[in-house]
Amino acid sequence: MLSLILWEIRRRVGTIVGWAIGLGAFCAAHQLIYTALPDEVRRIDVRALTLLESLGMQTFATFEGFMLSTALNLLPLLTGALGVALGVGALAAEESDGTLEWLASLPISRTRLLLGKAIAAAFVLLAIVALAGLITAGAFLALSPETPVTAADLFLVILVNWLIGFVFLAISLFLGAYLPTRGAATSTSATALLVSFLGNNLAGMAPAMEPYRTLLPHFYFDRITGMWTGEVGWLDMGTLAAIGLGALLLAFSAFTRRSLTVAAWPWQRPRPPKRLRTIAATAGGTSSGPRALASTIVALLGLALLAAPVAAYRELAPVVPTPLPTLPSAPTATPLSPTATSAPTTEPTAVIPPTSTPTLTSSPPPTATATITPAPTATPVTYTVQPGDTLAEIAQAQGVTLEALIEANNIEEPSRIEVGDVFIIPLPPAE
C-alpha cells in the first residue's frame, strides 16, 4: 500500500506545485493590496454594509481584519474546491477513465486501495496548503505590515484550511465511491461545497436559518479562524475531523460493496429477477454475508460520526424564529469612533480579539440606538452574538448597562454566551 501512496503522490507533484503557487500568490497578493491601501479606504468600515458583512467581511481597518475579510474568507472555498478536485480525481475520474479497472485487478484489496488513495490525496492537500502558507508567510515577512500578527500566526491560519479541504476531500471520495460517474460525483460535491460556504455566510443574515448552519462544515471552520481573535477552537477542529472521518467511512462502505466499472446508479444495482433469487436461496446464496455486515457497520459508524457534531451543537442554534436584527443602516454608522483604529495597535499582544473589537465599537453608537427607539412599541431591537463578543462589550456598544441586558434576556450565566445567541436590547435609561 505504501508504494501505491508514493505513486499517487508522485503523479500529483505538478498539482502540488501549481496549486501551492496559486493559493500562495492569492494570499500574498492580498497582503500587497493591504499595504497599498490608501488611508481613507482603511477607515471604511465594511461592517456597515450589510451585504458585505453577510459575505464574511469584517473590517479593513486592521491587517487581520482585512485578511480575514478577503483572502482568508475565500480560502476555505478554494481549499474546499481543491479537496473536491482531489477526491473526485482519486476515484470517480479514474473509474470513468478506465484506469480504476486495471488498479482493481492488482493484488490489493479494495479497502487498501481506497485507504492508499485517501492518504495520498490528504497528503497532497497538506503539502499544497503548507506550501501556500509558507509563500504567504514569506510575503508577509517581506512586506512587514503593521500588525500584532506574526508570520507564524499567518502560516497556521492558512494551514488550518487543510481541515476544510479534508472534509470535502472525504465527501467527494464518498460521492465518487457511491455515484457511478465522474460528472455525478463532481456536480454533487461542488454543490455541497457551495451550499456549505454560501449557506454559512448567508445564514448569518437570516436568523431563521441559523439552526441549519450547524449542518454546514464551513460553520465550524469559521469558528476555528477565531484563533487570531481568541482561543484555538479545538472542539470545532474535532468536529470537522469527525465529519471528514465519517464521510471517509461511508466511502469505504460504498466502495467495498459495489461493482466497479459498471457506471450504475444505486437503483440500477444488481437486483436479479425474483425467480433467480429464490433459486439462489435454495442453492446456498452468494458468499457475501459477513462482509456485507461489516460494511454496513462501517457505514453506520460513518453516519454516526456525521451526526454527532450536529447533535453536540444543538444548543448553539436556538430554534427561535426571531425578528430580523435591525442593524444600523449604513449612513448612521459613518461617525467611526477613533477607537476602531487605535484599539488593536494599543494592544501589545495578539491574544485579545483585535478584529472583533473594531466591529463592536463600530456598531451603533448610542445615538444610533436612540434614533431607532422612537418606535419602541412591538419590535424590540435585537443583537446576534458574533465571535469574540462578551456580554459587557455588547452592553457597552448598545449603550445599555450590563445588568439591564442580563435582566432583559434572563441570562443565568453571563460569562457563557454563544455565537449566534440573539439578545433583546432593552431600552436605554431615559435621558
Add this chain to the structure above:
Amino acid sequence: MTPEAEEPSAEAPIEEPAAEIPIAEPPAEAPDVAEDLVVETESLTVYYGRRRGIAQLGLAVRRGEVYGFLGPNGAGKTTTLRVLLDIVRPTLGHASIFGLDCQRHGVAIRRRVGYLPGEFSVYPKLTADAYFNMVAAIRGEPYDEAYRRTLTERLNLDPTHPLHTYSRGNKQKVGLVAALMGRPELLLLDEPTAGLEPLVQQQVLALVREARSEGRTVLLSSHNLPEVQAICDRVGIIRDGRLIAVEEVDALVRGQYHRLRLRFEHLPPAGLLEEAGAREVGRTDQDVMIEVRGSLNQVLTRAVEYGVLDLEDHPFTLEDVFLAYYGAGTIEPYA
C-alpha cells in the same frame, strides 16, 4: 472487505511464489490435467439492474490450457473476466480461481493473475517504463527486468515516451507487457490482439503459446476466429450471457466433424443418407452436401451403392461452428 480478512489467506494456498523463473514443465499429459481446474464458475449470474450481464454461466478452465472465450460484443465475456478479478460482483453464483473464492480471496488470487483489460486505459503523463515500475511496485514483487525488455522488443514497443503520445495499438502493447512481465500463473486477456498490426499479433500469439509451454494457463476472449483456432486448446462459446457450448478445437477441426460434397452417378433419395447418420445440408441434381459426426463408414458404405463419382472434403473451421451457434449454420452442440 477488511485487509485483515484477505491478507492471511493470501499466504496459505500458494503452491509456488508468483513471478518466479518459469518452471519448464514437461509436456502436459492430457488425461492427468483434465480435472485440475484453474478457473471454475458455477451458475454465475450478473445483472446490471434489470439488464443481464451473464446468466447461469458455468466455466471450467484446466491448468495449462489456452481457453478461448468466444462471442460477439456484449455477450458477457468482459463481465465474466471482471467477476473473476472481483471488479464486478456476481448477483448470484460462485466463481473461483486456483480453488479460492474470487470474492473472499481476491488479493491472493490477483497476486497470481495477469490481466489485460479489454479497454486498456493508461495514466497519460507516465512513460511506459515508469508505468511498468509502478505496476511492479504496487504488485510488490521482484520481477525479471530482462524478460520485460525482451517483451518490449518483441512487441516492438519503445517504452520511453509518455503514454498519451502512444497510439491505440501501442497502448495495447503496454497493457500486454504489464500483464505478462510477472509471468503470472494465469493470464486473463480480454481481446489481446485487438488493434495490433499483423506481425505483432503473431508475436502475441507466440507469447501465449510460450506461456502454455511453461505450464501456465491462459483464458482469452476474442472474436477473431482464425486466431482462436490457431492457439486455443478449447473454446467456450457464449451467447446472450450463457455459455452454450464448449469445444475441443483439435477434435473440432481435425477429425470429429466432417463436411463432404459427394457427386453421384444416381442421386440417392432424400433421407437415405440421413438414416446412415449423416445430415444433408444441400443438394443439386448431381451433388449432395452432407455433414457427419464421428465415423464415416456407414455413410460411405451406403453412398457407394449409388455410385460415387467424386468426393470433396470441406473441413470445418471454427467460424462454421461459431455461426452454427449463432443460427446461420447447422452443427449441433455436443451432447
